[in-house]
Amino acid sequence: MNTLARPVAALGRAILDTVFHLGRYAILSAKAFFFSILPPWRPRAILKQMEFVGVDSLLVVILTGIFTGGVFTLQIIYGFRRFSADSMVGPTVATAMTRELGPVLTALMVTGRVGSSMAAEMAAMKVTEQIDALTVMAAEPVKYLISPRIIAGIFMLPLLTAVADAVGVVGGYFVAMSKGLDSGQFVGRIQDIVIMDDVFDGLVKAAVFGFILTSVGCYSGYYCKGGAEGVGKATTIAVVVSYVTILVGDFIMTALMY
Amino acid sequence: MKAPEIRVKGLCKSFGDNKVLKDLEITLEAGKVNFIIGRSGGGKSVLLKHLTGLLTPDSGEVWYGDREFFRAGKREKENLRKSVGLLFQDGALFDSLSAGENVIFPLWYHRAMPEDKAKERALSLLKDLGMEGAYDHRVEDLSGGEKKRVAIARALVMEPGVLFFDEPTTGLDPILSTQVDALILEARERTGATVAVVSHDIAAALSISDRIHLLHEGRVLLSGTAFDFKKSDLPEVKAFLTGDEPEGP
Numbered sequence: 435m436n437t438l439a440r441p442v443a444a445l446g447r448a449i450l451d452t453v454f455h456l457g458r459y460a461i462l463s464a465k466a467f468f469f470s471i472l473p474p475w476r477p478r479a480i481l482k483q484m485e486f487v488g489v490d491s492l493l494v495v496i497l498t499g500i501f502t503g504g505v506f507t508l509q510i511i512y513g514f515r516r517f518s519a520d521s522m523v524g525p526t527v528a529t530a531m532t533r534e535l536g537p538v539l540t541a542l543m544v545t546g547r548v549g550s551s552m553a554a555e556m557a558a559m560k561v562t563e564q565i566d567a568l569t570v571m572a573a574e575p576v577k578y579l580i581s582p583r584i585i586a587g588i589f590m591l592p593l594l595t596a597v598a599d600a601v602g603v604v605g606g607y608f609v610a611m612s613k614g615l616d617s618g619q620f621v622g623r624i625q626d627i628v629i630m631d632d633v634f635d636g637l638v639k640a641a642v643f644g645f646i647l648t649s650v651g652c653y654s655g656y657y658c659k660g661g662a663e664g665v666g667k668a669t670t671i672a673v674v675v676s677y678v679t680i681l682v683g684d685f686i687m688t689a690l691m692y
Numbered sequence: 693m694k695a696p697e698i699r700v701k702g703l704c705k706s707f708g709d710n711k712v713l714k715d716l717e718i719t720l721e722a723g724k725v726n727f728i729i730g731r732s733g734g735g736k737s738v739l740l741k742h743l744t745g746l747l748t749p750d751s752g753e754v755w756y757g758d759r760e761f762f763r764a765g766k767r768e769k770e771n772l773r774k775s776v777g778l779l780f781q782d783g784a785l786f787d788s789l790s791a792g793e794n795v796i797f798p799l800w801y802h803r804a805m806p807e808d809k810a811k812e813r814a815l816s817l818l819k820d821l822g823m824e825g826a827y828d829h830r831v832e833d834l835s836g837g838e839k840k841r842v843a844i845a846r847a848l849v850m851e852p853g854v855l856f857f858d859e860p861t862t863g864l865d866p867i868l869s870t871q872v873d874a875l876i877l878e879a880r881e882r883t884g885a886t887v888a889v890v891s892h893d894i895a896a897a898l899s900i901s902d903r904i905h906l907l908h909e910g911r912v913l914l915s916g917t918a919f920d921f922k923k924s925d926l927p928e929v930k931a932f933l934t935g936d937e938p939e940g941p
């Protein structure tokens with residue numbers, strides 16, 4: 435092949451690869467969705483995943499929320515004071531947390547914890563033939579393994595985000611107090627300015643992120659190839675692809691929502 | 693059609709340039725114990741994976757009685773699979789479950805019987821395999837031979853009409869091997885199942901099989917009884933029975 439054709443061929447292959455993965459991902463997600471509404475339902479499997487995605491992520495999410503709210507307040511408080519806009523500090527922190535920082539940072543943290551571990555778990559099951567074993571027993575692996583994980587992601591991410599939003603505002607509150615704002619000033623106008631839609635839009639985003647991080651994690655593990663090395667690769671790919679998809683998806687959703 | 697005859701026609705499978713199965717024909721007689729022997733890497737596990745639909749053939753057919761597996765609908769495939777028990781060469785136990793939960797998994801998943809009954813059956817199977825104490829053990833804590841026995845119990849628990857074992861006695865001591873051979877025969881007696889055993893244990897093949905099939909270079913070189921094998925003049929067969937390198941032509 436001559437020097438000109440090689441990059442073109444590589445580009446073509448990359449495009450074909452991407453289309454292939456997108457198609458297979460879409461099919462897997464659709465299957466997971468249909469299996470989750472078809473009986474028999476397995477509430478216990480879903481609850482177990484909800485515990486893993488939600489309850490076990492709580493500490494990480496609380497820490498993320500507090501410090502994000504805190505540092506954001508630190509960053510804005512001087513500037514706002516220069517314009518005597520002290521009473522706007524609280525509403526600004528609350529808006530930023532509920533619309534943007536809460537959903538996105540929660541999703542990124544949970545991807546690191548949950549998305550990666552789902553990818554590793556699926557991949558290990560794949561390479562040790564456990565997924566084949568399910569198939570042979572006429573136990574549909576997508577229904578048994580993937581549907582509960584995705585459902586748990588969709589339901590738990592909004593709850594975690596709500597927690598992050600709340601503790602973020604609390605973190606901001608304490609920072610503002612320590613910088614000499616009084617509590618009436620911080621809280622006073624939050625209710626007037628932050629409307630329910632801000633919170634709600636953030637939670638919708640969170641549900642979408644929950645879908646992305648669980649489905650991408652499961653996908654990359656489920657189709658993993660090649661032993662222990664493949665397991666590691668599946669995990670890395672899951673995290674990187676989820677991060678990028680969450681950030682791009684966040685931009686698109688935000689542009690559509692306002 | 694609890695224990696069907698299984699007939700494979702013209703099965704071909706390649707992985708890249710590696711032609712593993714070349715127009716393979718084999719008939720597993722209904723209700724009989726069929727041993728499949730052959731060199732390591734000869735495609736025995738690949739054959740079992742085609743029989744259970746885990747691999748799709750490049751061409752060829754797999755008949756369970758009068759039904760062709762790969763042309764069957766989703767429902768039908770599921771029903772066929774429910775009547776098949778497969779022991780994977782490496783066990784393929786679920787490491788998120790305990791040994792006992794692995795054994796009852798098929799019963800639990802298909803809600804085949806109440807939980808206490810299922811547990812009773814699992815315990816009795818484990819007991820037959822000398823593993824009665826291991827019900828609550830974690831899979832990762834089991835030894836290789838223990839894992840194998842738990843996996844055997846899981847393959848048997850649904851009392852399927854078709855049983856495939858991929859090297860059930862590899863890695864077991866001679867005493868356990870004899871027990872497992874006995875268990876396979878007993879399962880066949882109890883359910884009348886069609887049994888296929890992939891094995892490197894020639895002594896077992898000669899003593900407990902109804903039929904032996906020698907896989908060689910992607911085809912079945914010889915199918916017959918132990919007697920047929922003992923009196924065969926084929927150099928590959930002789931080499932296999934004695935463990936010597938096959939003589940040159």
Ligand SMILES: Nc1ncnc2c1ncn2[C@@H]1O[C@H](COP(=O)(O)OP(=O)(O)OP(=O)(O)O)[C@@H](O)[C@H]1O
Nearest residue numbers: 707710712730731732733734735736737738739781
């Ligand atoms: N999924 C796969 N992808 C590529 N090649 C494969 C795959 N599965 C099996 N093979 C190849 O097919 C050939 C037959 O493998 P198989 O596992 O069936 O051997 P076997 O007869 O079971 O050997 P053993 O007695 O050692 O278990 C081997 O060369 C193997 O490398």
Ligand SMILES: [Mg+2]
Nearest residue numbers: 736737781858
């Ligand atoms: Mg094998």
